[in-house]
Amino acid sequence: MPLSVNARYSADEILAALDWAKLGGSMTSTTREGAVWAPATQCDAFFVTLRKNENEFSPQTMYRDFALTPTLFHWESQRRTSPQSTTGLRYQNHERDGSHVLLFTRERKKDENGYAEPFIFHGTARYVEHRGERPMAVTWRLDEEMPADLFRRAAIAG
Numbered sequence: 390m391p392l393s394v395n396a397r398y399s400a401d402e403i404l405a406a407l408d409w410a411k412l413g414g415s416m417t418s419t420t421r422e423g424a425v426w427a428p429a430t431q432c433d434a435f436f437v438t439l440r441k442n443e444n445e446f447s448p449q450t451m452y453r454d455f456a457l458t459p460t461l462f463h464w465e466s467q468r469r470t471s472p473q474s475t476t477g478l479r480y481q482n483h484e485r486d487g488s489h490v491l492l493f494t495r496e497r498k499k500d501e502n503g504y505a506e507p508f509i510f511h512g513t514a515r516y517v518e519h520r521g522e523r524p525m526a527v528t529w530r531l532d533e534e535m536p537a538d539l540f541r542r543a544a545i546a547g
Contacts, residue, residue: 392491394533397507400436403493407432423452424467426476431488433480435464436508439543440497452524454494456543459534462492462514464527471522480527481516490514490529496542511535 391406392398398406407427423436437454452465470476483490493508500506514529535543 392510394510394512395536395539397509398493399505399507403434403436403508403510407434407491409434426479432491433483433488434491434493437464437492437494438496438498439494439545453526455545456535456540457528459537459540460531461517462511462529462531462543464492464529466525466527468524470525472519472525477519477522477525480525481519484515490516492529492531494539494543509539511539 392403404425404427407425408429409425409427423438425434425436426432427434439454441452454462454464456462466477466480470480472478472481479486479488480490490513492511492514494511495506495508497506511531512533514531517528517530519525519527
C-alpha cells in the first residue's frame, strides 16, 4: 500500500491508495461518518477527527475517539454497528479473516484557513476488545507506536 506511517494525506489520497476511489474524485456521503470498507484491498479505514464541535458534527457523529497509550486507541463505531452485525464481526475477526484496519486521525475538520485538515496515517491496528453496541467502543492496538507529539494530541481529545 502506498502510504507511509505518520505521513499526512487528504481523504481523497487515502481512498485512492485503497483503490476505493479515483484520485481527483471526492469522498462521497458514505464516508461522512468516518469509516470506509475497501473490499479491493480488504481494509477498513477509520477517518477520525479528534476535536469535534457541534457546528461541524451532528449529535449522532460526536463519537469519542482518543489515544489511551501510544499503542492503544479508543474508537467508537458508527451508531448502527452492533457486535453481531456483519461490520461488527468483521472488526472483531479481521486478523482471522485476513482483512486490515487502518487508522487515520486529524485534530480538527478544517485548518485555520478553512481548508480540510489532512489526516495522519497511524498504520495498521489490531482488535483488542469492545464494550457496548450501537456504537461499539473498540480498543485497537496500533502496530506502530504513535510519536510523543501525536500521542499527546490524540490523548487530549479523550
